[in-house]
Every structure is written in C-alpha cells, then in structure tokens.
Amino acid sequence: MTQETDQVLSPIDYEPDLTLFGRVKRRCVSNIAIAPICAPERSIITFGFDDFPKSAADNGADVLESIGAKAIFYACSGLAGRENLTGEQFVDTDMLALVRAGHEIGAHTHTHRDCAHMPTETALEDIARNLDELRQMGLKTPARHFAYPYGETTLALKRALKDRFVTARGIRAGLNRTRADRMHLRAMELTPDTATTKRAIDAIEQAANAPSWLHIFTHDIRNNPSPYGTTRQELKKIAKTARSSGILIATPGEAEKYFGSRLDA
Numbered sequence: 001m002t003q004e005t006d007q008v009l010s011p012i013d014y015e016p017d018l019t020l021f022g023r024v025k026r027r028c029v030s031n032i033a034i035a036p037i038c039a040p041e042r043s044i045i046t047f048g049f050d051d052f053p054k055s056a057a058d059n060g061a062d063v064l065e066s067i068g069a070k071a072i073f074y075a076c077s078g079l080a081g082r083e084n085l086t087g088e089q090f091v092d093t094d095m096l097a098l099v100r101a102g103h104e105i106g107a108h109t110h111t112h113r114d115c116a117h118m119p120t121e122t123a124l125e126d127i128a129r130n131l132d133e134l135r136q137m138g139l140k141t142p143a144r145h146f147a148y149p150y151g152e153t154t155l156a157l158k159r160a161l162k163d164r165f166v167t168a169r170g171i172r173a174g175l176n177r178t179r180a181d182r183m184h185l186r187a188m189e190l191t192p193d194t195a196t197t198k199r200a201i202d203a204i205e206q207a208a209n210a211p212s213w214l215h216i217f218t219h220d221i222r223n224n225p226s227p228y229g230t231t232r233q234e235l236k237k238i239a240k241t242a243r244s245s246g247i248l249i250a251t252p253g254e255a256e257k258y259f260g261s262r263l264d265a
C-alpha cells in the first residue's frame with residue numbers, strides 16, 4: 001500500500017485548481033465524452049448522497065422512502081467512522097441497513113483525494129482499495145456505479161473505468177441526454193443555498209419535457225447543513241416535486257434496465 005493511498009482527505013482540506021489552466025482543463029475533460037450514451041426511453045431521476053454522512057443514511061434515506069423511492073450512496077471507505085464538516089460519517093451497519101432497505105451502494109475512492117492530480121495507476125489503486133474495504137465491511141454485491149471525489153477526473157481515468165463501472169458521475173451541473181458521457185455524468189448539487197433547490201426543481205421540469213437522466217446529489221441532511229449538504233425540508237420539497245412530476249425515480253442500478261443498449265451508443 002502506498003503512503004499516498006493512506007492519506008484520507010476531508011472536504012475541508014481540498015482546494016480545487018481554480019487557475020485558468022485548471023478550469024480549461026476541467027472543461028475539456030468534461031466535454032470529451034469517451035462513452036457517449038443515448039437518452040433513456042423515459043426520463044429518470046436519481047437521488048444520490050456522496051461519501052456518505054450518517055445523516056444522509058438516516059434523514060436522506062427517510063425522505064426518499066417517504067415518497068416510495070430509493071437512493072444511491074457513493075461510499076468512501078477512508079471516511080467511514082470519521083467525522084468532518086459534513087458530520088459523522090457512515091459505519092458498516094449504516095451501509096448494510098441501507099442495502100437491506102433496497103438502496104444502492106455506489107463507489108467513491110478510499111482516500112477521497114482529487115483523481116485529476118494523481119497518476120491513473122494511483123487512482124485505480126485507490127478505487128480498488130475502496131471496493132475491497134467495502135467488501136470487508138460486509139458489502140456482498142460490488143458497486144457498479146462510481147462518483148469522482150470533487151467531480152475531478154482525467155480522460156485516462158475515464159477510459160480506464162469504462163469497463164470497471166457502468167457509470168461514473170461528476171458534479172458539473174446539467175441533465176444527461178443523448179451524447180452525455182456514461183463515464184462523466186452530470187448532476188445537480190444541493191447545498192444550503194436555496195437557489196440549488198430551485199435549480200433542481202427546474203431540472204425536473206426540463207426532464208419532464210424531454211427524455212433525460214437527472215442526477216441530484218448532496219452530502220449531509222441536517223438542520224444546520226455543511227456547505228455541501230441541505231436540510232430535510234429542502235430535500236423533501238425536491239423529492240415531492242420529483243414524485244408529482246410522474247418521472248421514474250430510480251437508483252443507477254435500477255435505471256440500467258431502462259437504458260438497454262442505450263448506455264453504449
């Protein structure tokens with residue numbers, strides 16, 4: 001095990017590369033679809049929680065269950081049992097209870113470091129270690145869907161993951177329609193800024209008008225959420241809008257069957 005993959009980053013330690021070069025590079029990596037899809041036959045909304053905090057497993061899952069839906073939890077084994085600004089993080093029993101309730105466990109990396117700033121081999125090692133540790137925590141079915149920490153990736157990593165995961169999700173805002181990248185799906189993030197609630201609700205309206213795969217994600221669900229989370233009330237507002245839109249709400253694993261061969265356009 002390299003020393004690099006032993007250092008787990010909490011969100012507060014991270015500083016994105018906001019230089020012009022960094023931003024241009026990020027946009028290029030995002031715009032080049034290495035595994036373009038066709039839009040699904042019907043629109044799908046997926047709710048996701050990254051890392052994931054205990055409050056997502058408790059309050060987040062509860063809100064989704066109250067509308068008869070399930071979510072995906074992109075688990076980061078290196079954060080398990082720790083505490084950071086998004087609150088107390090999940091432990092094995094949280095993950096296994098979610099699985100029993102019909103939710104899906106997706107994969108993050110083990111260290112939660114920026115995958116765009118490490119060699120591809122190191123990122124793959126980090127991803128493999130996460131899958132291995134989740135298995136040791138009792139996860140019987142290996143995760144089929146992945147999310148990049150901070151949404152950061154490279155073309156080489158996207159290519160390397162193409163045959164390892166069915167999808168990989170980023171954090172760039174948008175809906176996924178024809179020509180979206182299966183290895184870099186777009187998503188609407190929810191933060192304490194209620195403009196993000198409005199943006200997600202607008203995206204649900206857009207998804208109602210044309211077949212799309214809409215991912216909505218956040219971290220903690222608390223009364224005083226971190227800058228990366230939202231409240232139960234805001235999540236409930238979005239969940240209810242999603243339910244009343246008539247759009248299918250599904251985890252990525254369930255969504256797969258509505259794509260058929262369309263995931264490989």
Ligand SMILES: [Zn+2]
Pocket residue numbers: 050051076108112148149150
């Ligand atoms: Zn994360």
